[in-house]
Structure formats: C-alpha cells, structure tokens
Amino acid sequence: MKKIHYGILSTASIVPRFIKGVQLSADGEVVALASRNYQKARNMADQHHIEKAYGDYDELFQDEDIDVVYISTPNYLHYEHCMSALKACKHVVCEKPFMLTKKEALEVFAFAKEQNLFVMEAQKSVFLPISKWLKESIEQKLVGDISFVRLSSYYAAGDDKEHWMYDHKKGGGVFYGSGSYTIEYMKYLFDKPIISSQGNAIIGPTGVDEIGTINLNINNEHLITTTISRLAPIEAEAIFYGDKGKIKVPFYWRPKQATVVYNDEVIEEVHLPFESEFVYEVDHINECINKGLLESPIMSKQVTLECIEIIESIVEKDYK
Known part of the structure; x- marks a missing residue:
C-alpha cells in the first residue's frame, strides 16, 4: 500500500499522541508540522523526528509532499482550516467537534466530494x-x-x-x-x-x-x-x-x-x-485513502452530521 504522508496543523496537546499513532501505523508518516509560532512547530517537530516545520498554516497547505492534513486547531477554526486544506487538494482528518453547525459540515463534505478528496471527523474511540x-x-x-x-x-x-x-x-x-x-x-x-x-x-x-x-x-x-x-x-x-x-x-x-x-x-x-490510542484510527484512514474512498464507512458523513445536529439543537435550547 502507498505510504500516506501527513501534515499536522497546530501544536495542541493532542498532537504528540496523534503523531505517535501515525508513526506506529503500517502506512503512515508525518512529514510536516505547522504552528502560528515557528519555534513551537520546530521544537515539536524535532522532538518527534519530523523533518519539516512551518510557522504559517498556508505553507503547510501548499506542501506538495503532504497527502492528508490532520486538523487539531481550536473548534471555531475547523471550518476555515478544513476548507483551506481541501482547496489545496489535501485529504482532511479534523478533530471533534467536526464543525459547530450542520451548515458548515454540509459545505465541507460537499466541497470535498467536488474535489474528490477524503474527509473524516477524528473519533479514535470507535476504532479501539x-x-x-x-x-x-x-x-x-x-x-x-x-x-x-x-x-x-x-x-x-x-x-x-x-x-x-x-x-x-x-x-x-x-x-x-x-x-x-x-x-x-x-x-x-x-x-x-x-x-x-x-x-x-x-x-x-x-x-x-x-x-x-x-x-x-x-x-x-x-x-x-x-x-x-x-x-x-x-x-x-x-x-x-x-x-x-x-x-x-x-x-x-x-x-x-x-x-x-x-x-x-x-x-x-x-x-x-495498546501502545497508541490513535494507531487504529490512523490505519483506518490510510486504508480508506489507499482505496480511494471519499468518506469512512465507520465515521461516515451521516454519523458526523447526525451528531452535529443533536449537539446544535441542545446548545440552541440552552442558550436561548
């Protein structure tokens, strides 16, 4: 199977654990990491033996060596960063919550389909x-x-x-x-x-x-x-x-x-x-991309949309 090259967006606390999952996976490799602070990116990249570090997210999106972007930025930035990655022709794995609204999620899934790109909400728990x-x-x-x-x-x-x-x-x-x-x-x-x-x-x-x-x-x-x-x-x-x-x-x-x-x-x-809580999810992502799938049969578009719809309705009720 083809080696899947990952670019990591942000240096959030979850990132080292995801990196370990990719490094332990059968067909994954992290090739670049980006932060809005270059030194943070460089330090984390060095700690995990990653060659490239960027101090600008757009530089990572434009890296031609990257197949898929893993997005772990703050929740309110998920839509912006998913769309930017898709516009750069990258597959996308976005941490939960995938989006804050169903409208945003529908737009992301629709655009990914237009671009013939895989997109999935990260949900490690279902793969363990x-x-x-x-x-x-x-x-x-x-x-x-x-x-x-x-x-x-x-x-x-x-x-x-x-x-x-x-x-x-x-x-x-x-x-x-x-x-x-x-x-x-x-x-x-x-x-x-x-x-x-x-x-x-x-x-x-x-x-x-x-x-x-x-x-x-x-x-x-x-x-x-x-x-x-x-x-x-x-x-x-x-x-x-x-x-x-x-x-x-x-x-x-x-x-x-x-x-x-x-x-x-x-x-x-x-x-x-297990040695890594993320390796099973990463193996699944790699398999999906290598098969040319546009969505996961487990963490599907339908599952993500239903979840967002429920959370959105609960939050709207509580914040009226």
Whole structure:
C-alpha cells in the first residue's frame, strides 16, 4: 500500500499522541508540522523526528509532499482550516467537534466530494480494540439485551478564563468539546436510529456549559444518559446494563479494559492494551485513502452530521 504522508496543523496537546499513532501505523508518516509560532512547530517537530516545520498554516497547505492534513486547531477554526486544506487538494482528518453547525459540515463534505478528496471527523474511540470487543459483545448478547447505558466523564477546565474553551461562540463548553463521544460511540456500538434526544446544562459565569447531560433514545430499545463535567470530578466510565448483567468500561473514550459482572456475581475481566490510542484510527484512514474512498464507512458523513445536529439543537435550547 502507498505510504500516506501527513501534515499536522497546530501544536495542541493532542498532537504528540496523534503523531505517535501515525508513526506506529503500517502506512503512515508525518512529514510536516505547522504552528502560528515557528519555534513551537520546530521544537515539536524535532522532538518527534519530523523533518519539516512551518510557522504559517498556508505553507503547510501548499506542501506538495503532504497527502492528508490532520486538523487539531481550536473548534471555531475547523471550518476555515478544513476548507483551506481541501482547496489545496489535501485529504482532511479534523478533530471533534467536526464543525459547530450542520451548515458548515454540509459545505465541507460537499466541497470535498467536488474535489474528490477524503474527509473524516477524528473519533479514535470507535476504532479501539475494546470498542470492537464491546460491539461484538452487544451483538452476541453477552449480558443479554441492553436497555440502558450510563456514561460519565470529567475534564478539568483550567483556570485561564480567557481561553477559547470558555467562549461559547468559539465552541467552548462541554457539549461542543465532548458531546460527540457519547453520540458517535453509541451510533457505532448499536448502529440503530436515534429517535429522540435532549440535553440540559449549568451555564457558567463566562457563558459556556460547565456541566451537561445528554439523553438519547436509540430505536426505542436503548436509553442512553451521559453527564459531562468540567466542575465536579465525577467518575470516568460507561456502564452497559443488560438483563443478564452489566459491562463496565472505564475511560470509555480511550478504554483498555472492561469488566463484565453477571447477575450471579461472576466477574470477568477483559484487557486489550495498546501502545497508541490513535494507531487504529490512523490505519483506518490510510486504508480508506489507499482505496480511494471519499468518506469512512465507520465515521461516515451521516454519523458526523447526525451528531452535529443533536449537539446544535441542545446548545440552541440552552442558550436561548
């Protein structure tokens, strides 16, 4: 298979982990990294043995050696940077949330199709070994029919109130930041229609949702409730309740293990460790591009659009 050359946009905290995933992948290579600050780009590039560093995003877009651009810039810049990469004839992988509005997402997908380019929202959680095992366990009814799933997660907000994560218009808050994990993870695991959704939140002093809940009804078969907090340090786990037992998955957005607890109190531990939480996603991206696909069959346009539509409706309600 053809080696896929990656250009990385930004030096955000997630970037070193994505770089490691590319470097461990079968057919990926990071060839360039860009930041608005050249020295930041050069320092991170040197730390990860990347040849080229740019102090300007446009320079990276114009690099003819790059096949795909990985975008991990602040949420409100995703649309601008996706369109710039596509105009430069680069495939695109954009971190969640893909876009802040469905309108922007539709424009990006439509333009990518016109350009005959692959585009995908990054969602590492659906490609991990535990996630694959969990999907198979649900299908095989390991703990019977699952009627209820409870998810909870905590992400420390930080003290810098000037940071864009405290600005609603820039895509700050828990819904934009982490709501996609619940919606897209459940879509992957159950692969059924979401027939209703609702959310609620506590709005903090800067105007962003600081703690929020999302409730989903999947095909009138599975009720999902999730709590995402930047305030109270709540448990980081997902629990899948079936009529024969339950499955606990700690840190469900990057899980390495699961615990099965049957109604007769028999307990089974499942461990599927990994060296990189991103390598499985990167292998999938590389395979899609080498096959000439324009979208992922797993993280598809439909999955992304449905997620954005749900988050957008929840946020509009809370900010009226």
